Amino acid sequence: MEDELSGRRLWQVAGAIRDQLHAIRMNRFRDAQSQVQSLSSDMTELESVRRKLNLCVARGWTAAAGSLLEQATRLFRTLNYGSLEAEKAVGKPEVTVPNIRDILEELQQAEEEFEGLRYYPEDQILSIVTDAVELQDVYLGDFEVQLHIPALGDPSFRSIYRIVALDPHPSVRNEVVTHPHVNEERLCAGDAGAAIDAALAGGRVCDFFMLVRSVLTNYNRDSAYVTLEDWDGATCHDCGSVMGADETYYCTSCDYEFCGECSSCCDHCDETTCLGCLETCPVCEDHVCSGCMTTCPECGQRLCRRCREEARCPCLDEDPENEEESHDNSANRTESATEGGEAVSAGITAGGDAEETAAAVGAEATEEGRGEDRAPVHSDRLGEAALLP
Secondary structure (H helix, E strand, O other): OOEOOOHHHHHHHHHHHHHHHHHHHHHHHHHHHHHHHHHHHHHHHHHHHHHHHHHHHHHOOHHHHHHHHHHHHHHHHHHHHHHHHHHHHHOOOOOOOOOHHHHHHHHHHHHHHHOOOEEEOOOOEEEEEOOOEEEOOEEEEOEEEEEEHHHOOOOOOOOOEEEEEOOOOOOOOOOOEEEOOEEOOEEOOHHHHHHHHHHHHOOOHHHHHHHHHHHHOOOOHHHOOOOHHHOOOEEOOOOOOEEOHHHOEEOOOOOOEEOHHHEEEOOOOOOEEEOOOOEEOOOOOOEEOHHHEEEOOOOOOEEEHHHHHOOOOHHHHHHHHHHHHHHHHHHHHHHHHHHHHHHHHHHHHHHHHHHHHHHHHHHHHHHHHHHHHOOOEEEEOOEEEEOOO
8 A cells, every 4th residue: 555755754765775775785795705606616626636637647547637637628618707707796886875864865856856755665665656648649648667675685576666557558559568668567778777777776766766757758769669650550551441459460571561351361371461462373373472473484474383383384284285296296207208118118129029030031031042043062171162063
């Protein structure tokens, strides 16, 4: 329950803040102590390796010496990293803890600046309320900045402060974003983050609240969870209708946002695509995105990748038929030529036989005619000679 900060309560709150700042200082010392202790343990282990290595060298134990060298190499790497971490921990700047009176003055200044402070004793939360915030004609309402005092000195807390919308006007696209720089009551402080942390570490409570308010009353489009242009919903790139987060579809081809009426999905890869980016494959008539379309390497026609891989383009279907017809015609021509050649050969053979037969008959006749007129021939061992009358 909220409690009014009277004079006595202010002293109690100032004392609680001082205790947590003192805890921050002790945490710094504890962190340095832990890093130095870890480094010292590694150095002790290295000393043990040194003694063992001396013994191995003295007795000629080469295998054991090699194993120790590997162990020493790993230790050197650990020592190198540990020394850097220890140096960072020891070299952190000294935190000066303010006294209670200084913190009390900060609280009083915050009361004047924000017209009052709120305090929740059960949770030890100190807070202020901003005026209504309006950025670029977008009304966001007023916010309560809650500082959790026990979280100041305990790094295990998820967040030291929260930004609570008292009159929520969240983004239509994301209900947990109540401000372009506030998501789930956590502030994205951007460049102001370091200054906010320094104010908290130094106990400058009023400066902390003023810095947070400055972030809330200014707008940085580059670091916004939801831009002010899309605060009340995105606009369909095609028909211009305003869409909520569950009504918006992103086209992966043209990178614009569309409503459900102006978008669909690719029949092949199921990617969301606007109607303008969908193409119809002339072969299978599927509606596909530009990423699933290609061109036929033979005729250059646009078709889907699936039809190209399956060689279903009409030009590819016609080629085999033409090739088959050409093959058949060539075969027929070859067969005809063969038959004609055989016929010619047969004719030549027949003619040759007839000529030979006729020649033989004529030769016989000639020989017979000559035989009638030939003189008798006398034969002896030396040869034949005609007998003269």
